[in-house]
Amino acid sequence: KAGVTQTPRYLIKTRGQQVTLSCSPISGHRSVSWYQQTPGQGLQFLFEYFSETQRNKGNFPGRFSGRQFSNSRSEMNVSTLELGDSALYLCASSLAGVRTYTFGSGTRLTVV
């Protein structure tokens, strides 16, 4: 069965711009979680969506937002990009909570 698909794989953006990343979960999975991975901070939880509702949110500024569509696909948006937003953004879909997480390949965002 198809895995978790994230697009695009790589992005280069300029400070101040905004960016939208996409995540298509495994078929049947209704939960999509987003994480930011940086060398210094490791993996940090951004938010989780379940059945089109944000169910949980990490400690990130309001510039980071997301949404989920009726087909469970999720997007995250980062507005007014800063250099520190350069990171690998990973999404994980799950059927039954964290015990069944499957990560996508990630989107590597570089802000210049």
Place this chain on the structure above:
Amino acid sequence: QKEVEQNSGPLSVPEGAIASLNCTYSDRGSQSFFWYRQYSGKSPELIMSIYSNGDKEDGRFTAQLNKASQYVSLLIRDSQPSDSATYLCAVNLQTGANNLFFGTGTRLTVIP
């Protein structure tokens, strides 16, 4: 204090040796514990989960949990060069929210 702490390494072991990776966590009520392996440039891959005190073995991997000491470890027996990767410890905290707190990872190198 971070929720999950790991020795960042790097840890180098010769091929065939036992690699020992350690992790401590702050939330005494945490219930679910995971070890992920992440190859360079790839997404995290779940290799072990453990939910109760004691040892859990799966092939060459053994996870150990000691809730009293708030300590989780991963042993890799007969280490192979293909085990060279970053190992991430992750914990689902007592709040029950559907997200994981990750350590910053330990980089393991197995020397042929």
